[in-house]
Amino acid sequence: MNDKEIVLVGTAHVSRNSAELVKRIVEQEQPDSVCIELDEQRYKSIKDKDKWRNTDIVQIIKEKKAGFMLTNIILSNYQRKIAEQFDIQAGQEMIQGIQSAEELQANIVMADRKIQTTFTRLWRKVSLWGKIKLISSIMYSLIDDEEITEEDLERMKTEDMLSSALTELSKSFPTLKTYLVDERDQYLAAKIKEAPGKKVVAILGAAHVPGVQEELFKEQDLEELDSIPEKTLASKIGGWILPGLILVMIGLTFTVDTSMAWSQVLRFILWVGSLAALGTFLAGGHVLSAVASFVMAPLSAIHPLLATGWFAGLMEAHIRKPKVEDFERLSKDLYTLKGFWKNKVTRILLVVAFSNIGCTIGIWISGLNIVTSFFDLFF
Secondary structure (H helix, E strand, C coil): CCCCEEEEEEECCCCCHHHHHHHHHHHHHCCCEEEECCCHHHHHHHHCCCHHHHCCHHHHHHCCCHHHHHHHHHHHHHHHHHHHHHCCCCCHHHHHHHHHHHHHCCEEEECCCCHHHHHHHHHHHCCHHHHHHHHHHHHHHHHCCCCCCHHHHHHHCCCCHHHHCCHHHHHHCHHHHHHHHHHHHHHHHHHHHHCCCCEEEEEEEHHHHHHHHHHCCCCCCHHHHCCCCCCCHHHHHHHHHHHHHHHHHHHHHHHHCHHHHHHHHHHHHHHHHHHHHHHHHHCCCCHHHHHHHHHHHHHHHHCCCCCHHHHHHHHHHHHCCCCHHHHHCHHHHCCCHHHHHHCHHHHHHHHHHHHHHHHHHHHHHHHHHHHHHHHHHHC
16 A cells, blocks of 8 residues: 555454564564554543543543533543453553564554544534433443453443444434544544655554555545534524523513512522532542532523532532542542442542532423523413
């Protein structure tokens, strides 16, 4: 291919033999470049043994990445269950690929797309019902203690860990496969073709090999694959519709019955604030974090660009700031649901998520109540 020899190595992310296979092939082929199915962020996590020490949970909340981090942690817990049950280390073949390339002084190419880009593109394209099922599936993996069978393990050997964690959901929503597998096949192929040198060894999960092999003979638009789709007009204005209707109906009610209008305002504040605070408590949040939820939820409810979880999470992080040992203990705490709730890192992320969920439920309940009162009054 354009005077470049490309060797695709299909590996099993949960197989002990894969690391040995990678080591043998790299030594045998002596490539100029070794492409790894990792992105720069995951690569740095492997290289930086003190990565948790450098984690700024406050910055993560401010950058609106709390949900992404929580999802990553839960999916990591899924991988941990597999590793624990079968006494294996997931992703060891990728680490071996990096080590072998370093020993050979070959170029190391991080060929995979950022997970955050993959999930953001997926999130923008999936329907509301799809989002609900996606979140439910991820949360269920946290509490599911069912043992993984040998049959499940064999299936995982032909999938990458990101895809295998969501396989069942992918059957119901083919769109997931488009972003989790198909687009990444295109991205991987493009990066492999761009790798410097005459000979390239690419270490991939076995599930990606057929797709990448096919894509190597096609043209890809890396810029498009790496872009974040613009929100649709419907999604941009959708968050403003219900708050707007609530404010209009309360405003019109003031023109007819001031007492009823103030009653609606009070019920709105109580429903939204109380359920946001309840969500904070369910996540194990501090009393002051719950107070922050209660106070900020009504404002967030009528201003969709604000999120109750930001304020609750920042308060929780300020009061119960995670220490280095909380990050270091994270993998161990994930062994139990209690540990997941007790660890200060995951607790902050849960406070962000649960207070937002509580606020959303409160908006719909209070909104329905206001609509009912409005129609009773005017019709």
